Amino acid sequence: MREATVSAELSGLVVTPSPIHGLGVFAKRSFLAGQLLFSTDEYSVTPYPIYGSVRRGPTEHLLEPQVLRWTNHSCEPNARVRFRGRVAEILASRPVRAGDEVVCDYLETEDEVPFPFRCNCGHCDGVWIG
Ligand SMILES: [Zn+2]
Numbered sequence: 001m002r003e004a005t006v007s008a009e010l011s012g013l014v015v016t017p018s019p020i021h022g023l024g025v026f027a028k029r030s031f032l033a034g035q036l037l038f039s040t041d042e043y044s045v046t047p048y049p050i051y052g053s054v055r056r057g058p059t060e061h062l063l064e065p066q067v068l069r070w071t072n073h074s075c076e077p078n079a080r081v082r083f084r085g086r087v088a089e090i091l092a093s094r095p096v097r098a099g100d101e102v103v104c105d106y107l108e109t110e111d112e113v114p115f116p117f118r119c120n121c122g123h124c125d126g127v128w129i130g
Contacts, residue, residue: 013038013067013102020072020120024101031096037079038067039089049114056083058111064088073129074103074121081109 012031018024031037043064046053052069053061063069068081068088079102082089096102103121106113106129116130 011038015067015070018072018101020074020101020103020122021117022072023070024072024103025067025070027096027098027100027102029098031092033092033094035092035096037090037092037096037102039087040064040066040068041086041088043068043088049110049112051115053114054081054088055109055111056088062088072101072103072121073106073117073119074101074123075105075119075127076121076123077103077105077108079104 012027012029014026014028015023016026043062046061046063047059049055049061050063053063054068055061067090078092078094078096078100079090080093081104082091090102113130116128118126119129
């Protein structure tokens with residue numbers, strides 16, 4: 001039941017079960033395109049991709065346990081990851097309504113997805129992401 005402990009209140013976001021996969025990140029209020037959804041400098045770094053990590057460089061993969069770890073993939077994302085120095089951010093790439101799942105395109109950050117999967121975003125035919 002480790003997952004239950006991450007259902008933390010995160011300002012405008014909440015981690016809760018997702019129709020796409022497992023747990024997902026959902027907006028509790030609406031955000032404008034370009035608006036910051038989340039930022040943190042609290043994460044661990046591994047030299048290789050692991051499940052839930054986000055690639056910042058060839059040998060730098062961030063594992064951030066509160067939000068990035070739970071952000072699901074979509075072929076039609078409404079958010080994207082940006083790095084500013086040590087700070088990792090999630091920005092709305094288009095308007096996000098309250099209740100929407102916050103989704104990123106993993107292929108924007110990852111060279112390879114360590115655990116390839118069949119996409120369940122609802123916008124594609126179930127393409128392999130990996
Ligand atoms: Zn898809």
